[in-house]
Amino acid sequence: MPASKKAVVDIKKLSLTFQTADGPVYALSDVDLTIEEGDFVSFIGPSGCGKTTLLRVIADLEQATGGEISINGVTPHEAREKRAYGYVFQAPALLPWRSIERNVTLPLEIMEISKEERVKRAQEALKLVELNGFEKKFPWQLSGGMQQRASIARALSFDADLLLMDEPFGALDEIVRDHLNEQLLKLWARTNKTVAFVTHSIPEAVYLSSKIVVMSPRPGRIIDVIETDFPKDRTLDIRETPEFLEIAHRVREGLRAGHSNDE
Amino acid sequence: MPASKKAVVDIKKLSLTFQTADGPVYALSDVDLTIEEGDFVSFIGPSGCGKTTLLRVIADLEQATGGEISINGVTPHEAREKRAYGYVFQAPALLPWRSIERNVTLPLEIMEISKEERVKRAQEALKLVELNGFEKKFPWQLSGGMQQRASIARALSFDADLLLMDEPFGALDEIVRDHLNEQLLKLWARTNKTVAFVTHSIPEAVYLSSKIVVMSPRPGRIIDVIETDFPKDRTLDIRETPEFLEIAHRVREGLRAGHSNDE
Amino acid sequence: MTWTKLDKFCLVAAIAALLALIFPLAGVDGDTGKQVAFVGDIPGLAVAMALCVIAGSAFTWLGVGSVTAGMVILAIAVFGCWQAISVLYDYGVAGYAGPGFWLFIASLWAFVWRGIDVIANFHSLDRTKQHLANFVVPVAFGVWLLFVWEVVVSGFGVPQVLLPPPSMIGERFVNSTDILAADFHQTFVKAVLSGYVMGCGSAFIVAIAVDRVPFLKRGLLPLGNMVSALPIIGVAPIMVMWFGFDWQSKAAVIVIMTFFPMLVNTVTGLNAAGKLEKDLMATYASGYWSTLFRLRLPAAMPFVFNALKINSTLALIGAIVAEFFGTPIVGMGFRISTEVGRMNIDMVWAEIALAALAGTAFYGAVAYIERKATSWHPSFRVRRH
Amino acid sequence: MTGSVRGPSTWTRMMSGQTGPVCVVLIAILVLWYVGAVFMNAPTQIDRYNRADQTWTTGQLIEDTLAQDRPILPAPHQVAVEMYHTIFAIKITSKRSLVYHSWVTLSSTLLGFGIGTLLGVLLAVGIVHVMTLEKSLMPWVISSQTIPILAIAPMIIVVLGAIGIKGLVPKAVISTYLCFFPVTISMVKGLRSPQVIQLDLMRTYNASKWQTFWQLRLPSAMPYLFASLKVAIAISLVGAIVGELPTGAQAGLGARLLAGSYYGQTIQIWSALLTAAFVAAILVVIVGWCERRVLARMGVKS
Amino acid sequence: ADEVTLQLKWVTQAQFAGYYVALDKGFYEEADLDVTINPGGPDVAPPQVIAGGGADVIIDWMPSALASREKGVPLVNIAQPFAKSGMMLTCLKETGIESPDDFPGRTLGVWFFGNEYPFLSWMSKLGIPTDGGENGVTVLKQGFNVDPLIQKQADCVSTMTYNEYWQVIDAGIPADDLKVFKYEDQGVATLEDGLYVLEDNLSDPAFVDKMSRFVAASMKGWNWAKENPEDAAMIVLDNDMTGAQTEKHQVRMMTEIAKLLGDSAVLDEAAYQRTVDSLLSGGSDPVITKEPEGAWTHAVTDKM
Ligand SMILES: Nc1ncnc2c1ncn2[C@@H]1O[C@H](COP(=O)(O)OP(=O)(O)OP(=O)(O)O)[C@@H](O)[C@H]1O
Ligand SMILES: Nc1ncnc2c1ncn2[C@@H]1O[C@H](COP(=O)(O)OP(=O)(O)OP(=O)(O)O)[C@@H](O)[C@H]1O
Ligand SMILES: Cc1ncc(C[n+]2csc(CCO)c2C)c(N)n1
Ligand SMILES: [Mg+2]
Numbered sequence A, B: 001m002p003a004s005k006k007a008v009v010d011i012k013k014l015s016l017t018f019q020t021a022d023g024p025v026y027a028l029s030d031v032d033l034t035i036e037e038g039d040f041v042s043f044i045g046p047s048g049c050g051k052t053t054l055l056r057v058i059a060d061l062e063q064a065t066g067g068e069i070s071i072n073g074v075t076p077h078e079a080r081e082k083r084a085y086g087y088v089f090q091a092p093a094l095l096p097w098r099s100i101e102r103n104v105t106l107p108l109e110i111m112e113i114s115k116e117e118r119v120k121r122a123q124e125a126l127k128l129v130e131l132n133g134f135e136k137k138f139p140w141q142l143s144g145g146m147q148q149r150a151s152i153a154r155a156l157s158f159d160a161d162l163l164l165m166d167e168p169f170g171a172l173d174e175i176v177r178d179h180l181n182e183q184l185l186k187l188w189a190r191t192n193k194t195v196a197f198v199t200h201s202i203p204e205a206v207y208l209s210s211k212i213v214v215m216s217p218r219p220g221r222i223i224d225v226i227e228t229d230f231p232k233d234r235t236l237d238i239r240e241t242p243e244f245l246e247i248a249h250r251v252r253e254g255l256r257a258g259h260s261n262d263e
Numbered sequence C: 001m002t003w004t005k006l007d008k009f010c011l012v013a014a015i016a017a018l019l020a021l022i023f024p025l026a027g028v029d030g031d032t033g034k035q036v037a038f039v040g041d042i043p044g045l046a047v048a049m050a051l052c053v054i055a056g057s058a059f060t061w062l063g064v065g066s067v068t069a070g071m072v073i074l075a076i077a078v079f080g081c082w083q084a085i086s087v088l089y090d091y092g093v094a095g096y097a098g099p100g101f102w103l104f105i106a107s108l109w110a111f112v113w114r115g116i117d118v119i120a121n122f123h124s125l126d127r128t129k130q131h132l133a134n135f136v137v138p139v140a141f142g143v144w145l146l147f148v149w150e151v152v153v154s155g156f157g158v159p160q161v162l163l164p165p166p167s168m169i170g171e172r173f174v175n176s177t178d179i180l181a182a183d184f185h186q187t188f189v190k191a192v193l194s195g196y197v198m199g200c201g202s203a204f205i206v207a208i209a210v211d212r213v214p215f216l217k218r219g220l221l222p223l224g225n226m227v228s229a230l231p232i233i234g235v236a237p238i239m240v241m242w243f244g245f246d247w248q249s250k251a252a253v254i255v256i257m258t259f260f261p262m263l264v265n266t267v268t269g270l271n272a273a274g275k276l277e278k279d280l281m282a283t284y285a286s287g288y289w290s291t292l293f294r295l296r297l298p299a300a301m302p303f304v305f306n307a308l309k310i311n312s313t314l315a316l317i318g319a320i321v322a323e324f325f326g327t328p329i330v331g332m333g334f335r336i337s338t339e340v341g342r343m344n345i346d347m348v349w350a351e352i353a354l355a356a357l358a359g360t361a362f363y364g365a366v367a368y369i370e371r372k373a374t375s376w377h378p379s380f381r382v383r384r385h
Numbered sequence D: 001m002t003g004s005v006r007g008p009s010t011w012t013r014m015m016s017g018q019t020g021p022v023c024v025v026l027i028a029i030l031v032l033w034y035v036g037a038v039f040m041n042a043p044t045q046i047d048r049y050n051r052a053d054q055t056w057t058t059g060q061l062i063e064d065t066l067a068q069d070r071p072i073l074p075a076p077h078q079v080a081v082e083m084y085h086t087i088f089a090i091k092i093t094s095k096r097s098l099v100y101h102s103w104v105t106l107s108s109t110l111l112g113f114g115i116g117t118l119l120g121v122l123l124a125v126g127i128v129h130v131m132t133l134e135k136s137l138m139p140w141v142i143s144s145q146t147i148p149i150l151a152i153a154p155m156i157i158v159v160l161g162a163i164g165i166k167g168l169v170p171k172a173v174i175s176t177y178l179c180f181f182p183v184t185i186s187m188v189k190g191l192r193s194p195q196v197i198q199l200d201l202m203r204t205y206n207a208s209k210w211q212t213f214w215q216l217r218l219p220s221a222m223p224y225l226f227a228s229l230k231v232a233i234a235i236s237l238v239g240a241i242v243g244e245l246p247t248g249a250q251a252g253l254g255a256r257l258l259a260g261s262y263y264g265q266t267i268q269i270w271s272a273l274l275t276a277a278f279v280a281a282i283l284v285v286i287v288g289w290c291e292r293r294v295l296a297r298m299g300v301k302s
Numbered sequence E: 001a002d003e004v005t006l007q008l009k010w011v012t013q014a015q016f017a018g019y020y021v022a023l024d025k026g027f028y029e030e031a032d033l034d035v036t037i038n039p040g041g042p043d044v045a046p047p048q049v050i051a052g053g054g055a056d057v058i059i060d061w062m063p064s065a066l067a068s069r070e071k072g073v074p075l076v077n078i079a080q081p082f083a084k085s086g087m088m089l090t091c092l093k094e095t096g097i098e099s100p101d102d103f104p105g106r107t108l109g110v111w112f113f114g115n116e117y118p119f120l121s122w123m124s125k126l127g128i129p130t131d132g133g134e135n136g137v138t139v140l141k142q143g144f145n146v147d148p149l150i151q152k153q154a155d156c157v158s159t160m161t162y163n164e165y166w167q168v169i170d171a172g173i174p175a176d177d178l179k180v181f182k183y184e185d186q187g188v189a190t191l192e193d194g195l196y197v198l199e200d201n202l203s204d205p206a207f208v209d210k211m212s213r214f215v216a217a218s219m220k221g222w223n224w225a226k227e228n229p230e231d232a233a234m235i236v237l238d239n240d241m242t243g244a245q246t247e248k249h250q251v252r253m254m255t256e257i258a259k260l261l262g263d264s265a266v267l268d269e270a271a272y273q274r275t276v277d278s279l280l281s282g283g284s285d286p287v288i289t290k291e292p293e294g295a296w297t298h299a300v301t302d303k304m
């Protein structure tokens, strides 16, 4: 990688321990990672290994108990205040008193964007996740997958340079998922956004990423970082290439190693 | 299939319409389906097509607005009263004030099973989903995938003959998922349970099922029912067989047809 | 047909009515030494009792399935009530009611309960019908309570200075509308409304201030508990001393009474937003006020409305009680406290009835707004089961 | 020497706890109170000077306004002295002791609170489970609270007295009447607060109403219950005091209040009032402590 | 011993010293009576208590008792220990009120709860409307104390010679600065503290006998109290459960009460008639609408 590229996320020896009633839980330990501008980084690892926690540290929702972290050269706190990123949570987290459309326009309202602009952008984002026609429904009237898509639309609606996505497509069927994968890739290619993406699907990770981070469980550590060389405007076809299968294999091996580690 | 087999779920011309403030939503229409004893039926279909709704009708959590349905020859209501099934929801639905262990023992408590027995069964179930060691934690101290696994353990802890599972493995990584797939298959082979299983993963559907039901969206209809002939004690290897790939292909085509239908 | 399938309420009604025919209707007159009245002499009552026996046994077997059946039962009950009243007043049983009479009332009770039960469980997609049913139930129940009150008071011959019968209160109510209107204006329009708005409003603002400044939260909240516990009886004379005899002192009492429930509920509500939702707002670097208005206040609404509802009843009580401690010579509390001394207990109850009407309407208005404003809350979700 | 080093840390520790802020707010209130006392009592004091044809200075005025016999607003130290006398300096069995009167009031408060809470919860349970009760009873529960208690308290006492119930119980009945209501309203809300999916879960187990109640509805309602209990206990104290008036106000804080106000002894009113407030505050603190214990056992994140 | 429950009109104070003395000195016991004294208060309506069966005999003012009788509580006066009225209207001199002619346009504090009747009949006799108009008076429902006068919220307040008047004095307003109108002097006095029972009971000779013993013992108490005001005040203080009364005040009250007591407990028919006439003369809104019948009896006092 050319050294000229700007580091968006820079993590050094990061560790995080939760204090619980029955002793500490070591969620992250000694994590070193650099995410550069325009990177698409996937995090993959067994359930409970600390992926969400890592994303939350980047988003300044959790305080690391050791090590260093900087976002765009500043602390996560400052970055958050600058609204440097959009975050898709693992659960939809829609506000029950707002209709779908008003859930999507929520961040725009907070950022004080004009009414027409808000509605326009919400329309676009909802269309992208194929939820047009559901603007006026309330969250509890939607299926699980639809709720998750609404929350993706919400994160996309304001145009952050850094996207943090925690298993955004977990509750979606393969077709929609493929469709959204493609859309996300297009968006990434077009806008040079930086994406940090948690997934459990190995093909998805390989297909989308420029960098795959494989993690092992408790205490969460990075056991492998795999860079891929597919062009930004890749298509679904690459999934048949030997290169793809090879990387997928390497990821699977890493995961398996992490798991056996666990026992 | 031999005609002698008992029909566990028998659905005829079932339809369901939700009345919402801005007009009716046709969630299910003209669904015909028979699930026989010992069947493992997967439901697959685009997000929002009515899979959850169908499962809820079977579980007597939703009333059909048309058609007929019987479970073990009686109405869903009576079946529920006999505690005929275990249900895994799409969201974990753990009670926040109970520890993980006590969440798992909840149904056992309700069914008035003795204390030691409860703890024993909870231990077994938690072990099955690899959550031993987390008994005393509260739900918010667990990662998303771990919560989902706890909810699976809860449904397995009492030994219902019919299992209704709504995307139980959606939030899990591939390794754990494979592991749980295997465990579920073993359980099924051993106990001759009947399983209705919603998933978004085509390989998972094909690998697990004796019957795959492909649905199309609004109004949810069944567009294909595919029977597979793999033995009950199948292993992960079958995923390489041409038969497997062929079925997967057929499912994917069905899904795609359903989606284009949608536009 | 099994025993459990029998309609127990109708069974009770039938048995009670049958016994009512057997037991003596009325007691013995102290002066004449004779029984006051016999069922046999009163054809209307005899018919009503017989009807109760017949309908009771019929419906015990048939069950009360439909709304029509419920209506039939209620109609019989209404006829019975009418006969009971007429026996009391036209046949001189008032003050001398015997076991037969009370058994008959018990029979009617079972009927009414069963009838209301059927209508309460009535579901219809037709909105007007549903609304009608929802309206009829509490009204029927209330009318029944009034009937029981009337019958008990005159049946036992309770002295009117202890508890007048509703009929007398109603008469007084209708004949004193001008006094009632003046009192209502003084107490409700002037004192209650202003005190309520000031009390709830200031508590809401303080709650937000307290929430904003943790120092205040730790310093003020424990003391807030104490203010709320200041008994109105003690506060009212002081407020009269400070703010004079007119409505201002009543409003001040209301402010003190309503302040704490609102404060506690709002502060609790402001912390009711889920962790995930708070994180979401944090990712938008949403400022304090933005989070307050977009997340925390909406999430607090159920709690805020809870306080508004409790306060709507407290406010009226507060104003009336405060008027016991000095007022100009108008106002609901003034009237109540003077008319007790004058033994015009019917006027007292007319005022109490007015207070109940006004308070219930006030509460209903707040509850209506709550329903509109927090329709998303699970407690308002259409219940399908 | 060392004190100056340790000073700030004790200070910050105090300020981050509850004691510090409470003290600061208390001091602020005291200052306001003194200023208020001077201003409210000044007119009568000036009147008195004029009547005695006395010349006066501001300093003297302030001094005298804070030392009146029957001030409009007694100064804090006057109340404090009175409270000290009536609480600590007198045998607690004496009828001049506020401890004795507090105890009289407290006993009916607690009895009323106990019965009221029970009644409130039972009503809420009925309303949540029985449609007929919800539709017929709920509006009347609400109406019942719009009846001015002070107006019917004498009738309750007379009627109960007529059937031979006297002493503690009639007062507790009035407490009950006032305090069951917030409990009912909050509990109805709380018992209905479980998420739809959680109710569905219980349904899949075919849990009985009773089981759903114990395992789901009641735990979900706990925050609502405690919020209302804090209000209810304060209200039931008020109820007990109200109940003391129509019994001839023989003993209890209500009797002190009344006697004080009957003789225009503001200092006595205020000390009874503050004692009542202290008692209530302690009760609320106890409820709050129970709340924390219960919620901690329920694993709620602090 | 025969049980008797006495319901007082007001809280425990020297106004009722005779009864407490009789209890304390064992006069009731001597008469073979077991007497319970229930204090009253601002919320206690003695007629209601006796109608509800909470008392055998009550102390009430005659206007209130007669009004209750019209409302269906058949009260009968069996004895009248107080011969004179202690009621008065106390005004601040500085307001310039010299005589009742100065009342129009003023604000007057009045006790209600059945105690307003004497005031109302006085005003109707003077022809002054009480609706707050230009040439009428504005009436305030006065609380339990004299604060409205001290704080100048009212120009005059109602006081009793034995109680509230001294509170005004204690508040630092010398008697010279006050102008008082005694109801006795204005010729509108009505009978105060009398003993009343329910009419039905009087047909029972045993009850009449019990009451005559009770009245006799009570009068013995009153005579003792008249002679020993200090000791009587202490007895009252001992019986005050609130612990709020002061010795100074009660002794003074006892002395004033002594001036109101009659020579015997026998109701003076002339005084009764004066009260009734005054109550009937209320213009458009008289306190009682017709001449009461059987509202008093000498049966009890005759048997003493
Ligand atoms: N608030 C907390 N308190 C205590 N322990 C916590 C807390 N949050 C997370 N943990 C623990 O930290 C570990 C990492 O959790 P995390 O949510 O980051 O996992 P994850 O990798 O996102 O898993 P999944 O794929 O299942 O979502 C888990 O073992 C979990 O139990
Ligand atoms: N309570 C409700 N009120 C109104 N509409 C509803 C309700 N529940 C579900 N729907 C609608 O019914 C349709 C089917 O929903 P369902 O939850 O069954 O989908 P699903 O197949 O489970 O989707 P997913 O895979 O995303 O979970 C959706 O269009 C949804 O909007
Ligand atoms: C609320 C109220 N205020 C005044 C009185 C009048 N009153 C009747 S007896 C008595 C004793 C005199 O000290 C007084 C003042 C009352 N009954 N109730
Ligand atoms: Mg996670």
Ligand SMILES: [Mg+2]
Pocket (backbone or CB within 6 Å): A143, A144, A145, B051, B052, B053, B090, B166
């Ligand atoms: Mg679903």
